[in-house]
Each structure stands twice: as structure tokens, then as C-alpha cells.
Amino acid sequence: MAYTRGNLAVQPKRKQETNPLYREKKKVVTTRRVLPLQEKLMYMLTLGAFILVAAALIWRYVHIYDLNLQAQKLDSEIAKNKKQIATFQMEKQTLEQTIVKRAKEMGYVVPPMDSTIYVPLSSQATDKAGN
Numbered sequence: 001m002a003y004t005r006g007n008l009a010v011q012p013k014r015k016q017e018t019n020p021l022y023r024e025k026k027k028v029v030t031t032r033r034v035l036p037l038q039e040k041l042m043y044m045l046t047l048g049a050f051i052l053v054a055a056a057l058i059w060r061y062v063h064i065y066d067l068n069l070q071a072q073k074l075d076s077e078i079a080k081n082k083k084q085i086a087t088f089q090m091e092k093q094t095l096e097q098t099i100v101k102r103a104k105e106m107g108y109v110v111p112p113m114d115s116t117i118y119v120p121l122s123s124q125a126t127d128k129a130g131n
Contacts, residue, residue, distance in 0.1 A: 111117065
């Protein structure tokens, strides 16, 4: 007895005589199954839910990206303004140092420390009325 597929008790099939006049043909017929309406709706609702969640996530990431971009622009603007302030402070210091020299060139005299300066009353009244 032959050893067939791991079992000695199985007897091998013998070939049947084939009739040369008749040949058996097998035709495979595939039919397309149509999904029921409820199942189609369930799939569409599930797909719609996934699309909504994905759109919400993408919108949030775009919003965060926009906020980061605005923060970077503000940081660069702040740095630019700090540089401008530093240059203006340097210019202010140089102008403060040249005030006395320019005043002397224009004819102003520095009064002595023990001298008293008198201001007429009429000029005080016009200053108050003018302001």
C-alpha cells in the first residue's frame, strides 16, 4: 500500500478512464453582489465621519502654523525695534554732549552758581495762559 499524504490507510485514487468523445468543461460564473442600502449608508456615514475628523485636525494644524508664523514675525519686528531704540539712544547721548558747546557757539552764557535768575511776572502769566 502506498503512503499518501501521511496516511497509510488511504488508498490512492485510480485514474478513471476518460472518454475521448466527451470532455467535461467547467465554466466559472461570477455574480456581482450589490450592497444593501443600509450597508451603503453605514459606509458613507463612516467615511463622512473620518473626513470630518481629518478636516478638523488639518484645520487645527493650519491654525497653529499661522500662530507660529505670526509669533516669528513679531519676534523679528521686536528685534528690529530694539536695534532702532539703541541707535536713537546713542544719538541722544551724542546730542546731549554737544548741547553746551552749541549753546556757547550761539551766544548763551552759563550763569555762575551763586547768581539768581529773575523771571518777570508777565512772562509767567502768558506761559500759563498759552498752555
